[in-house]
Amino acid sequence: KVLIDIPRSDLAEELAQSQPKIQVLQDTLQQVLDRREEERQSRQLLELYLQALKKEDSILSKVAESESVPRKEMDVVDTGTSSTGTSAKTTLSDHVLGALKEKPAPELCLDSQDLELVLKEDAQALASALRWDKQKAEALQQACDQELCRRLRQVQTLQSLRSTSKGKQTLP
Numbered sequence: 001k002v003l004i005d006i007p008r009s010d011l012a013e014e015l016a017q018s019q020p021k022i023q024v025l026q027d028t029l030q031q032v033l034d035r036r037e038e039e040r041q042s043r044q045l046l047e048l049y050l051q052a053l054k055k056e057d058s059i060l061s062k063v064a065e066s067e068s069v070p071r072k073e074m075d076v077v078d079t080g081t082s083s084t085g086t087s088a089k090t091t092l093s094d095h096v097l098g099a100l101k102e103k104p105a106p107e108l109c110l111d112s113q114d115l116e117l118v119l120k121e122d123a124q125a126l127a128s129a130l131r132w133d134k135q136k137a138e139a140l141q142q143a144c145d146q147e148l149c150r151r152l153r154q155v156q157t158l159q160s161l162r163s164t165s166k167g168k169q170t171l172p
Contacts, residue, residue, distance in 0.1 A: 003026065057162070
Protein backbone atom coordinates (compact mmCIF):
# COMPACT_ATOMS: atom_id res chain seq x y z
CA LYS A 1 0.00 0.00 0.00
CA VAL A 2 2.91 2.32 0.80
CA LEU A 3 4.49 1.71 -2.62
CA ILE A 4 1.20 2.59 -4.31
CA ASP A 5 0.84 5.82 -2.36
CA ILE A 6 4.38 7.11 -3.09
CA PRO A 7 4.48 9.62 -5.95
CA ARG A 8 5.61 7.95 -9.16
CA SER A 9 8.53 10.31 -9.76
CA ASP A 10 9.98 9.76 -6.27
CA LEU A 11 9.71 5.98 -6.56
CA ALA A 12 11.23 6.00 -10.08
CA GLU A 13 14.16 8.05 -8.81
CA GLU A 14 14.67 5.80 -5.75
CA LEU A 15 14.56 2.57 -7.78
CA ALA A 16 16.42 4.01 -10.76
CA GLN A 17 13.60 3.02 -13.10
CA SER A 18 11.54 4.90 -15.65
CA GLN A 19 8.14 6.33 -14.69
CA PRO A 20 6.20 4.03 -17.10
CA LYS A 21 7.77 0.99 -15.41
CA ILE A 22 6.86 2.40 -11.99
CA GLN A 23 3.29 2.98 -13.25
CA VAL A 24 3.07 -0.71 -14.28
CA LEU A 25 4.49 -1.73 -10.89
CA GLN A 26 1.98 0.42 -8.96
CA ASP A 27 -0.93 -0.83 -11.11
CA THR A 28 0.12 -4.43 -10.48
CA LEU A 29 0.38 -3.81 -6.75
CA GLN A 30 -3.09 -2.20 -6.75
CA GLN A 31 -4.54 -5.21 -8.57
CA VAL A 32 -3.02 -7.55 -5.98
CA LEU A 33 -4.52 -5.47 -3.16
CA ASP A 34 -7.91 -5.44 -4.90
CA ARG A 35 -7.84 -9.22 -5.39
CA ARG A 36 -6.95 -9.76 -1.73
CA GLU A 37 -9.86 -7.56 -0.67
CA GLU A 38 -12.23 -9.49 -2.94
CA GLU A 39 -10.99 -12.77 -1.48
CA ARG A 40 -11.50 -11.46 2.05
CA GLN A 41 -15.05 -10.39 1.22
CA SER A 42 -15.73 -13.75 -0.44
CA ARG A 43 -14.54 -15.59 2.67
CA GLN A 44 -16.80 -13.45 4.85
CA LEU A 45 -19.75 -14.10 2.56
CA LEU A 46 -19.03 -17.82 2.58
CA GLU A 47 -18.84 -17.82 6.38
CA LEU A 48 -22.21 -16.05 6.58
CA TYR A 49 -23.67 -18.56 4.14
CA LEU A 50 -22.37 -21.48 6.19
CA GLN A 51 -23.81 -19.94 9.37
CA ALA A 52 -27.16 -19.57 7.60
CA LEU A 53 -26.99 -23.23 6.54
CA LYS A 54 -26.29 -24.30 10.11
CA LYS A 55 -29.24 -22.24 11.36
CA GLU A 56 -31.46 -23.68 8.63
CA ASP A 57 -30.40 -27.22 9.54
CA SER A 58 -31.20 -26.63 13.20
CA ILE A 59 -34.56 -25.05 12.35
CA LEU A 60 -35.49 -27.88 10.00
CA SER A 61 -34.47 -30.49 12.55
CA LYS A 62 -36.59 -28.74 15.19
CA VAL A 63 -39.52 -28.64 12.77
CA ALA A 64 -39.06 -32.33 11.99
CA GLU A 65 -38.92 -33.14 15.71
CA SER A 66 -42.04 -31.14 16.47
CA GLU A 67 -43.93 -32.82 13.65
CA SER A 68 -42.87 -36.30 14.72
CA VAL A 69 -43.63 -35.84 18.43
CA PRO A 70 -47.37 -35.63 19.09
CA ARG A 71 -48.39 -32.74 21.25
CA LYS A 72 -50.19 -33.64 24.44
CA GLU A 73 -52.68 -30.82 24.17
CA MET A 74 -53.93 -32.26 20.89
CA ASP A 75 -54.92 -35.49 22.61
CA VAL A 76 -57.67 -33.70 24.53
CA VAL A 77 -61.08 -33.60 22.90
CA ASP A 78 -63.18 -30.52 23.38
CA THR A 79 -66.60 -31.88 24.33
CA GLY A 80 -68.32 -28.56 24.16
CA THR A 81 -68.03 -27.65 27.82
CA SER A 82 -66.00 -24.58 27.02
CA SER A 83 -67.17 -21.07 27.77
CA THR A 84 -68.58 -20.75 24.24
CA GLY A 85 -71.28 -23.27 25.11
CA THR A 86 -71.00 -25.20 21.85
CA SER A 87 -72.25 -28.74 21.79
CA ALA A 88 -70.33 -29.94 18.72
CA LYS A 89 -67.41 -32.28 19.35
CA THR A 90 -64.15 -30.99 17.98
CA THR A 91 -60.55 -32.09 18.27
CA LEU A 92 -59.41 -28.48 18.32
CA SER A 93 -58.05 -27.06 21.56
CA ASP A 94 -59.37 -23.89 23.15
CA HIS A 95 -56.16 -22.19 22.05
CA VAL A 96 -56.82 -22.99 18.39
CA LEU A 97 -60.50 -22.09 18.57
CA GLY A 98 -59.59 -18.80 20.25
CA ALA A 99 -57.06 -17.99 17.52
CA LEU A 100 -59.59 -18.88 14.82
CA LYS A 101 -62.16 -16.53 16.35
CA GLU A 102 -59.97 -13.62 17.34
CA LYS A 103 -57.31 -13.30 14.65
CA PRO A 104 -58.03 -11.64 11.30
CA ALA A 105 -55.83 -14.20 9.49
CA PRO A 106 -55.61 -17.16 11.90
CA GLU A 107 -53.94 -19.41 9.32
CA LEU A 108 -50.84 -17.24 9.68
CA CYS A 109 -50.84 -17.51 13.48
CA LEU A 110 -51.22 -21.27 13.83
CA ASP A 111 -48.49 -23.85 13.53
CA SER A 112 -48.66 -26.52 10.84
CA GLN A 113 -50.09 -29.19 13.14
CA ASP A 114 -52.94 -26.91 14.14
CA LEU A 115 -53.61 -26.08 10.49
CA GLU A 116 -53.82 -29.80 9.70
CA LEU A 117 -56.28 -30.29 12.56
CA VAL A 118 -58.46 -27.45 11.25
CA LEU A 119 -58.43 -29.06 7.81
CA LYS A 120 -59.38 -32.48 9.18
CA GLU A 121 -62.26 -31.03 11.15
CA ASP A 122 -65.73 -31.37 9.71
CA ALA A 123 -66.80 -27.99 8.28
CA GLN A 124 -70.18 -28.14 10.02
CA ALA A 125 -68.62 -29.00 13.41
CA LEU A 126 -66.08 -26.21 12.94
CA ALA A 127 -68.82 -23.73 12.05
CA SER A 128 -70.80 -24.79 15.09
CA ALA A 129 -67.81 -24.57 17.43
CA LEU A 130 -66.99 -21.07 16.16
CA ARG A 131 -70.64 -20.02 15.84
CA TRP A 132 -70.10 -19.20 12.19
CA ASP A 133 -71.97 -20.23 9.08
CA LYS A 134 -70.69 -23.20 7.11
CA GLN A 135 -69.41 -21.10 4.19
CA LYS A 136 -67.20 -19.02 6.48
CA ALA A 137 -65.82 -22.19 8.08
CA GLU A 138 -65.12 -23.69 4.65
CA ALA A 139 -63.37 -20.48 3.57
CA LEU A 140 -61.24 -20.70 6.72
CA GLN A 141 -60.35 -24.30 5.93
CA GLN A 142 -59.42 -23.31 2.38
CA ALA A 143 -57.16 -20.53 3.71
CA CYS A 144 -55.54 -23.02 6.08
CA ASP A 145 -54.98 -25.43 3.21
CA GLN A 146 -53.34 -22.72 1.11
CA GLU A 147 -51.09 -21.73 4.00
CA LEU A 148 -50.05 -25.34 4.58
CA CYS A 149 -49.23 -25.72 0.87
CA ARG A 150 -47.18 -22.52 0.97
CA ARG A 151 -45.24 -23.74 4.00
CA LEU A 152 -44.64 -27.11 2.37
CA ARG A 153 -43.29 -25.43 -0.77
CA GLN A 154 -41.06 -23.27 1.40
CA VAL A 155 -39.65 -26.27 3.27
CA GLN A 156 -39.12 -28.15 0.00
CA THR A 157 -37.32 -25.15 -1.46
CA LEU A 158 -35.08 -24.87 1.60
CA GLN A 159 -34.30 -28.59 1.45
CA SER A 160 -33.54 -28.31 -2.25
CA LEU A 161 -31.22 -25.37 -1.63
CA ARG A 162 -29.54 -27.23 1.20
CA SER A 163 -28.98 -30.37 -0.87
CA THR A 164 -27.71 -28.28 -3.77
CA SER A 165 -25.34 -26.36 -1.55
CA LYS A 166 -24.11 -29.54 0.15
CA GLY A 167 -23.23 -30.94 -3.26
CA LYS A 168 -21.17 -27.86 -4.06
CA GLN A 169 -19.34 -27.68 -0.74
CA THR A 170 -15.69 -28.24 -1.51
CA LEU A 171 -14.25 -26.16 1.28
CA PRO A 172 -10.60 -26.37 2.35
